Amino acid sequence: MTRLGIMFTPSLPPESLPTVARAADEHLDDLWVWEDCFKQSGLASAAVALARTDRLRVGIGLMPAPLRAVALTAMEVATLARLFPGRFVPGVGHGVQSWMGQAGVRVESPLTLLREYAVALRQLLAGEEVSVQGRYVQLDGVKLDWPPDPAPLLMSGGQGPKTLALAGKVADGILLAAGVSEDDLERSLRSALAERPADLPAPEVVHALIVATGDGAERRLAAEYAMWDVEAAPGRGVAGDAEAVAAAVRALSARGATTVALQPTTYLDAEGVAALVEFAGREVRPLLA
Template identity: 55%
Template sequence: MTALGTVFRPQFPPELLRPMAETAEATGLDQLWVWEDCFSESGVAAAAAALAWTERLPVGIGLLPVPLRNVALAGMEVATLHRLFPDRVILGVGHGVQGWMGQAGARVSSPMTLLREYLDALRALLRGEEVTVDGRYVKLDRVRLDWPPSTPVKVYAGGQGPKTLRLTAEAADGTLLVADQSIDATREIRKFIDHEIIASLHVATGPDALERLRRTDPENGVAGDAETVAAAVRELVGAGADTVILQPTGDEPDPVGFVRFVTEQVRPLVP
């Protein structure tokens, strides 16, 4: 069965996370995702809170910008979450928006090199290995987590350029696609990625749905009722997506209601 999720967007105030997470749990949402956009909510802090407020709900973090987070610290944080909430944490990492990385004083000259070094080191740390590496950006000296995850952890990576996506195909356990990818682009990406693909889809519903959607993305996404949205999800799945995350607009007037729309109206229409 195709997994469906939605996003607590960074345009939403932090205090809205709890009712969204509790509604997601109560209605049976497959996944709830939080973002780490600069300079909004922390992805790790938000995920920890959502996990603590729920008992079943898987929570995804997408994406942790690797220039901002030392890989040893990221390993400690992720391992802690996995020990506290086994098999409920979905981790995604990526380049980060380069303008934001520059604002934070963290921009690197070769984001591709950093992401590859980071993925190799982080996955090894989460396997419980002692890691020594002297890379261009990632440097560790006999680092081993005292409390590694008790079960295997998948590390997903995301991006949108062809070079980045080929890197995720080689170095990550799964790939996260941005919502700006078209159906045709997703189909082409599936040709060279043989692991799990999590795709995102801009979605708006309600009386002013099309207007709000076009303010978000003038080309991609879907506006309409549950059947219209479900048809778009089925099309993405047909193009190669394993999981589809329905992404509300940043000005969605009722984020908690959007969660109910996904679980109660769209979910029954998606195999």
Template identity: 50%
Template sequence: MTTLGVVFLPQNPPETLPAVARAAGAAGLEELWLWEDCFLGGGVSSVAAALASSTHVRVGLGVMPVPLRNVALVAMEIATLCRMFGDRVMPGVGHGVQDWMAQVGARPASPMTLLREYVTALQALLRGDMVTTEGRYVRLDGVRLDWPPDPAPPLWLGATGPKTLRLSGELAHGTILSGGTSPELTARARELTGGHPLAVFVPAATGPGAEQRLAALTLDHPGVHGDAAQIADAVMPWIEAGATSVILQPTPDEPDLPGFIRFVAEQVRPKIPRA
């Protein structure tokens, strides 16, 4: 089944998020996604605010950079969110931007080794297991959550390169593809991950100046623009390529984000087949 969502960009002031989440809930939006970009809003606190300000909307965090956060702490945060908000929580982790990781003294020599160790330990912790491991990066000595989620949530993994895509297909529930990913690359990602769920961020704009606002972005794929019918038609290549969640990414200068959410949920969604 294809779902449709919207990104709340971290370039937006954090204090505007509760109103945006309320608008998403009122409009019946299926998914609201958040990013944790350095050095903007905190991902976990933002997800908690969005969940608390809405009902029914699933909220995704794509992604928490694994070099930046201890795996036990991330397990605690995810477990707490899931116990409070259930299956509306969609947690995602990933490499993070390596230049940013270097800025904070957390860049690993082997990102792939770290990610494998991290995801393996994180999923075990979320299952409620007692975890002892002595990896190159992840080291835990008899760690078990007192309040594990029940059930453990599906874990998403942010990925772009072929090695990470294969790792995501091996270990994760689904893969998050960054904004600017073309339908062709989406199809390749589906092949490399083995056909599991794919969420892809697609830049989108509507209203006056929509095409010009998209053109100002430096992305490999120009995104989609126009009225509801035009945008619905334009996202079909991603769906046909295997995307199970198409998350429309407004431009940073979107003048009316609540209005954009209502447009997506109320006008675009009915024009896109669910199956």
């Protein structure tokens, strides 16, 4: 069955995370945190969510590679993966280029950086000693004292066929950008699988679905589309009752999503998101069985 999760978006303050995480631990499979500049740390948020829950899987989508030295990222990921085995899913991506420019870390070739970074990170998490002199990643005999066993899944993704093709080559799973339609999902998967090595298993595919329920749901979903500057399209969002949400999740699963993370509309506070989580667990999940 498709995994069902919730997105903890940075429109909520960090101190509201435990409320949402505890609700997700009771009702859903996953919680995914964002690392948008200049809002909340993905790793710190993941650590809090993991520490406040017992069974929930917590993912990060996505840590911007330019902001983080790969050796430090490996140390932090390994620590969480060892403390919470099987429950932590890190992810790396380009980062929004305008934000990378603001932070003074924008690079000339984001694809080259992400390729070098993801390869080195996977090697370090596998316990290997890594020496590399790349265009952006330089390591000299770096080896973790405490690598995780097994290494966690590493997600990557974003937008654009070149980025998705790279993610398919170097990552275990694909995290799609927010606001992706069913048709976009299929196109993204074709790009991601085009050059995927034959010895790698099929990737996990995480799709964010904007959800609005209750009175005024259609209006709130339309406002969310306007904020994201996207048009309404199947798979991008859904407004309605449990059957409507379940139908949207089933349709995405049929197109290749292995995990659907519900993305709350920005008007909700922490209690509202927790209520959405409970609704999804009690009313939507039974319809997916």
